[in-house]
Amino acid sequence: MILFGVGGVGRALIRQIVQNRAYHAAEYGLEISILAVCDREGAVVALQGGLDDVTLLDVVEFKARRRRLSDHSQGGPQQDLAAVVDIASRPGTLLVDCTATEETVPVLTQALAQGHRVVLANKKPLTGAQEVYNRLTRAGATGSQPAARSWSASRWEATCGAGLPVMATLNRLQASGDPIERIAGAFSGTLGFVMSGLQAGQPFSAVVREAHRLGYTEPDPRDDLGGVDVARKALILARGLGWQLELADVAVTSLYPAALAELSVAEFLAALPALDDHFAEQVAAAAAQNQVLRYVARVAAGTCQVGPQAVPAASPLGQLSGADNLVEFHTRWYQPTPLVIQGRGAGADATAAGVLSDIVELAFYR
Amino acid sequence: MILFGVGGVGRALIRQIVQNRAYHAAEYGLEISILAVCDREGAVVALQGGLDDVTLLDVVEFKARRRRLSDHSQGGPQQDLAAVVDIASRPGTLLVDCTATEETVPVLTQALAQGHRVVLANKKPLTGAQEVYNRLTRAGATGSQPAARSWSASRWEATCGAGLPVMATLNRLQASGDPIERIAGAFSGTLGFVMSGLQAGQPFSAVVREAHRLGYTEPDPRDDLGGVDVARKALILARGLGWQLELADVAVTSLYPAALAELSVAEFLAALPALDDHFAEQVAAAAAQNQVLRYVARVAAGTCQVGPQAVPAASPLGQLSGADNLVEFHTRWYQPTPLVIQGRGAGADATAAGVLSDIVELAFYR
Numbered sequence: 001m002i003l004f005g006v007g008g009v010g011r012a013l014i015r016q017i018v019q020n021r022a023y024h025a026a027e028y029g030l031e032i033s034i035l036a037v038c039d040r041e042g043a044v045v046a047l048q049g050g051l052d053d054v055t056l057l058d059v060v061e062f063k064a065r066r067r068r069l070s071d072h073s074q075g076g077p078q079q080d081l082a083a084v085v086d087i088a089s090r091p092g093t094l095l096v097d098c099t100a101t102e103e104t105v106p107v108l109t110q111a112l113a114q115g116h117r118v119v120l121a122n123k124k125p126l127t128g129a130q131e132v133y134n135r136l137t138r139a140g141a142t143g144s145q146p147a148a149r150s151w152s153a154s155r156w157e158a159t160c161g162a163g164l165p166v167m168a169t170l171n172r173l174q175a176s177g178d179p180i181e182r183i184a185g186a187f188s189g190t191l192g193f194v195m196s197g198l199q200a201g202q203p204f205s206a207v208v209r210e211a212h213r214l215g216y217t218e219p220d221p222r223d224d225l226g227g228v229d230v231a232r233k234a235l236i237l238a239r240g241l242g243w244q245l246e247l248a249d250v251a252v253t254s255l256y257p258a259a260l261a262e263l264s265v266a267e268f269l270a271a272l273p274a275l276d277d278h279f280a281e282q283v284a285a286a287a288a289q290n291q292v293l294r295y296v297a298r299v300a301a302g303t304c305q306v307g308p309q310a311v312p313a314a315s316p317l318g319q320l321s322g323a324d325n326l327v328e329f330h331t332r333w334y335q336p337t338p339l340v341i342q343g344r345g346a347g348a349d350a351t352a353a354g355v356l357s358d359i360v361e362l363a364f365y366r
Numbered sequence: 367m368i369l370f371g372v373g374g375v376g377r378a379l380i381r382q383i384v385q386n387r388a389y390h391a392a393e394y395g396l397e398i399s400i401l402a403v404c405d406r407e408g409a410v411v412a413l414q415g416g417l418d419d420v421t422l423l424d425v426v427e428f429k430a431r432r433r434r435l436s437d438h439s440q441g442g443p444q445q446d447l448a449a450v451v452d453i454a455s456r457p458g459t460l461l462v463d464c465t466a467t468e469e470t471v472p473v474l475t476q477a478l479a480q481g482h483r484v485v486l487a488n489k490k491p492l493t494g495a496q497e498v499y500n501r502l503t504r505a506g507a508t509g510s511q512p513a514a515r516s517w518s519a520s521r522w523e524a525t526c527g528a529g530l531p532v533m534a535t536l537n538r539l540q541a542s543g544d545p546i547e548r549i550a551g552a553f554s555g556t557l558g559f560v561m562s563g564l565q566a567g568q569p570f571s572a573v574v575r576e577a578h579r580l581g582y583t584e585p586d587p588r589d590d591l592g593g594v595d596v597a598r599k600a601l602i603l604a605r606g607l608g609w610q611l612e613l614a615d616v617a618v619t620s621l622y623p624a625a626l627a628e629l630s631v632a633e634f635l636a637a638l639p640a641l642d643d644h645f646a647e648q649v650a651a652a653a654a655q656n657q658v659l660r661y662v663a664r665v666a667a668g669t670c671q672v673g674p675q676a677v678p679a680a681s682p683l684g685q686l687s688g689a690d691n692l693v694e695f696h697t698r699w700y701q702p703t704p705l706v707i708q709g710r711g712a713g714a715d716a717t718a719a720g721v722l723s724d725i726v727e728l729a730f731y732r
Contacts, residue, residue: 016542016543019543020542020543023543024543027540027608028541157538163538163542163544163699163705164705165531165534165535165538165707168531168534168535168538169531169534172523172529172531172534172720172723172727173719173723174393175394175722175723175726175727176382176386176529176719176720176722176723176726177382177385177386177389177390177719177722178529178719242393316708319685322703324703329709332715333529333710333713333715333716333719334709334710334716337688337690337709337710338709339529339530339707339708339709339710340706340707340708340709341531341705341706341707342682342705342706342708343695343700343703343704343705343706344699344700344703344705347699349699350699350700353539353542353543353544353699354538354542356541356542356543357538357539357541357542360541360542361538361541364731365730365731
């Protein structure tokens with residue numbers, strides 16, 4: 001495999017691959033050879049065979065200290081992903097995208113067209129143009145046969161709920177022909193924390209400030225509160241259902257008004273108390289109907305909505321508390337109660353584990 | 367494929383395959399051809415190609431009226447499964463076991479040894495001798511390589527939680543090398559109903575009688591209350607973890623004392639009130655510690671326990687109510703809160719859907 005991206009997820013993936021070498025060999029007859037590791041600051045490429053584990057763990061250490069990968073490489077700087085693939089790949093090489101940029105799209109689509117395979121932890125390539133999504137997810141046709149829905153040359157489990165088997169479950173439901181009527185999910189640990197705080201009676205401003213102070217939010221909390229990251233996950237689920245949609249088609253309700261968009265982070269945090277009454281009223285109105293407020297991605301009837309929604313307190317989403325993710329699949333066979341997947345939906349290790357499962361699984365597909 | 371068993375699950379599977387023909391062809395480039403349908407009362411075998419849909423739906427109707435399959439077959443009675451496989455199979459044919467008997471073991475193991483593939487909804491073959499389990503689940507070696515753990519020539523998702531992705535999740539967790547510390551699950555809708563009733567303050571006798579009256583239990587409710595069916599699921603999970611265990615190694619706590627085993631069903635139902643105080647005390651003792659009583663399969667530290675257990679009221683198992691199944695996977699990356707799978711865990715259609723997902727998935731493995 002060739003790894004793009006040596007941030008938290010990429011480093012965790014390298015560690016997990018190295019730590020599980022003996023296990024994968026014994027139980028799966030599988031050797032996961034890393035031919036190259038690269039990011040926009042450089043590349044480390046194996047001249048022969050795969051990179052050895054000492055080198056790999058050295059790269060992990062090096063990048064953890066936020067050094068430039070080109071300063072590590074003994075082969076000199078190599079900053080063009082396509083060139084790295086040309087040098088390092090063999091027929092059927094796996095490309096693993098652990099970056100967070102759409103800049104990988106050209107090299108990924110070209111590689112798939114050349115018969116390589118792809119695993120994505122990166123949501124961006126799958127949430128751009130529909131046509132790009134199709135090329136990334138339906139490659140791998142054998143002969144005249146179209147690439148099978150969801151069993152193509154690519155996998156992207158970690159884009160939705162980290163290591164949780166969300167796409168795997170979607171794929172199994174679709175394989176059985178069970179019609180999926182709607183999907184509803186909580187896909188942000190940060191917003192889960194905020195919603196649990198509101199339910200416990202905390203003012204909106206207090207719970208957002210606490211989440212910011214604890215490092216649960218991005219440095220600018222509006223990156224979470226705006227809901228765009230959740231919208232990308234909703235779009236990936238909707239497209240997984242076969243729907244043709246663009247990110248602009250996802251109706252996103254932000255947790256803050258547009259008027260606060262231009263403030264500095266400090267000003268934004270200072271302005272939050274003006275929203276407290278609004279949210280307290282929403283929470284009270286929901287409670288009066290035995291409901292609770294959750295930040296929900298809803299994929300139903302050809303549309304995607306993302307935003308705060310009142311859900312029955314006794315439903316799986318209503319019972320969720322804290323930062324765990326939760327997805328409800330409402331289908332013909334799973335009603336009135338849905339099929340539910342729940343658990344940690346973020347974090348470098350859980351995400352890398354989702355990527356590693358995809359890597360092993362792809363190794364056993366024809 | 368060749369189908370063994372034309373009970374509720376087998377009939378639902380035939381219907382789902384027929385209904386999804388155009389969908390599977392368009393989305394997966396897949397034609398699921400049924401070469402033979404058989405049970406211990408006979409067989410219907412295609413002389414050429416697969417059985418046509420009119421014939422298949424006719425078989426479904428015929429068996430729904432509890433007629434003998436040999437009376438339907440135009441080819442005359444054919445009651446030997448091995449002979450049917452000999453006649454109908456081609457290289458790499460899929461055998462699907464929707465029976466509830468261990469009598470299929472010889473034909474399944476022989477077929478796997480000959481390069482055929484197997485999907486099981488039937489728990490019995492996987493809960494007999496360990497050596498039989500190994501042969502059924504680790505076949506499919508290519509060359510000198512051992513068959514991969516959980517990506518072999520067989521699948522058995524529907525043996526544990528019907529269509530819920532329990533084995534699929536176990537397989538993904540194991541593929542990533544995430545150490546599974548324990549699995550705890552509620553795998554009986556009937557016992558879930560009983561436990562929810564107890565929690566709501568109903569006497570044990572009343573809730574069991576109600577479940578019996580509503581047809582939620584087997585005709586003899588002791589078949590559910592004894593816990594052996596749950597024990598089989600626990601054993602399949604434990605063996606899925608690679609543990610070497612026999613069914614006799616699963617510690618099963620029945621919900622009724624051995625003294626009631628010899629009574630008639632009517633006598634048993636009449637004797638139940640003697641147990642009411644015992645369960646009311648257990649429920650009260652649990653509640654005093656903020657816990658609730660669930661009928662839990664627990665797979666941990668090399669052992670399997672099945673029986674009533676007090677679990678934290680706020681845990682996923684504690685929050686479960688009604689007949690849905692729920693499985694908690696406690697692993698290195700999923701703690702302190704587990705990865706949870708929840709939903710309908712029984713019923714002919716949900717079980718058949720799990721089998722059909724396995725069939726489609728196997729078609730895309732090399």
